[in-house]
Amino acid sequence: MRVHIHCLKDSFLELYEYHLTILSLLFLKSVQSLELELLVYIAIIMHIKKARYLISSPSYEKCPASDKPEYAFIGRSNVGKSSLINMLCNNEKLAKTSNAPGKTQMINHFEIISVSNAGDTKETKWYLVDLPGYGFAKISKSSRRRWEQMIENYLRKRTNLVNVFVLIDARHSPQKLDLDFIKHLGLWEIPFTLLFTKADKEKQDVVSKNVKLFLEDLRQTQQFLPQHFVTSSVKKLGRNKILDLIQEMNDDWVWEMKLK
Numbered sequence: 001m002r003v004h005i006h007c008l009k010d011s012f013l014e015l016y017e018y019h020l021t022i023l024s025l026l027f028l029k030s031v032q033s034l035e036l037e038l039l040v041y042i043a044i045i046m047h048i049k050k051a052r053y054l055i056s057s058p059s060y061e062k063c064p065a066s067d068k069p070e071y072a073f074i075g076r077s078n079v080g081k082s083s084l085i086n087m088l089c090n091n092e093k094l095a096k097t098s099n100a101p102g103k104t105q106m107i108n109h110f111e112i113i114s115v116s117n118a119g120d121t122k123e124t125k126w127y128l129v130d131l132p133g134y135g136f137a138k139i140s141k142s143s144r145r146r147w148e149q150m151i152e153n154y155l156r157k158r159t160n161l162v163n164v165f166v167l168i169d170a171r172h173s174p175q176k177l178d179l180d181f182i183k184h185l186g187l188w189e190i191p192f193t194l195l196f197t198k199a200d201k202e203k204q205d206v207v208s209k210n211v212k213l214f215l216e217d218l219r220q221t222q223q224f225l226p227q228h229f230v231t232s233s234v235k236k237l238g239r240n241k242i243l244d245l246i247q248e249m250n251d252d253w254v255w256e257m258k259l260k
């Protein structure tokens with residue numbers, strides 16, 4: 001019996017915890033002569049080995065040593081940030097730690113240890129940062145000003161910050177608060193990716209319409225449109241795409257460090 005196997009990497013597949021998945025038996029050629037042709041998709045998906053809460057810092061100066069690539073998550077309060085962080089790290093309780101009273105206005109660091117594929121032994125360490133959300137209705141002017149200053153300093157001065165993930169509620173039409181925040185990221189030349197959250201809570205065509213409107217609004221102020229993913233923490237939608245992107249950026253970061 002002869003078996004021809006074609007292997008492809010397809011990072012766009014939404015596979016949940018599988019690292020090797022046979023998606024389809026495409027050709028079943030001449031079964032009588034026992035000759036099979038298989039198309040095998042190998043999905044290489046970052047595997048999170050460990051995720052732990054590290055520290056909450058009141059300013060960028062107090063943050064842990066900037067020796068690992070760092071990814072910050074931010075959005076309006078209640079946008080689904082904790083749920084998304086937990087979904088990415090496969091840990092239901094992780095981000096709730098940073099929601100504890102007193103820590104909500106802090107820069108919250110998590111240390112993540114991952115491998116690029118489940119079988120790999122080479123580990124990469126990186127930071128995931130949960131930033132305090134914007135858009136609290138009941139907040140004094142001085143508290144808001146403090147938040148703005150802390151966030152601006154962190155975003156502009158944290159040298160190992162690789163990318164900011166801005167969370168947008170996919171159920172709503174574009175909100176000024178989100179657009180204003182993104183406008184600043186553009187002005188400060190900070191790389192960012194949009195994550196549209198809670199997609200499972202709304203019809204797909206409404207989500208698509210909201211995403212389209214948001215990108216159209218962004219086009220008014222941004223020279224280039226950012227990458228964006230539609231996500232759902234409940235359905236684990238978007239997980240592989242986000243982790244894939246982080247993996248790519250981690251690899252680039254390691255290369256850049258070697259060249260320095």
Ligand code: GDP
Pocket residue numbers: 076077078079080081082083084133197198199200201231232233234235
């Ligand atoms: P945060 O304030 O931005 O950290 O938001 P949370 O993660 O605490 O989420 C706010 C609320 O939205 C909670 O009741 C979550 O259970 C719910 N939620 C968050 N993400 C999703 C999602 O993807 N799908 C659904 N159906 N509910 C979600």
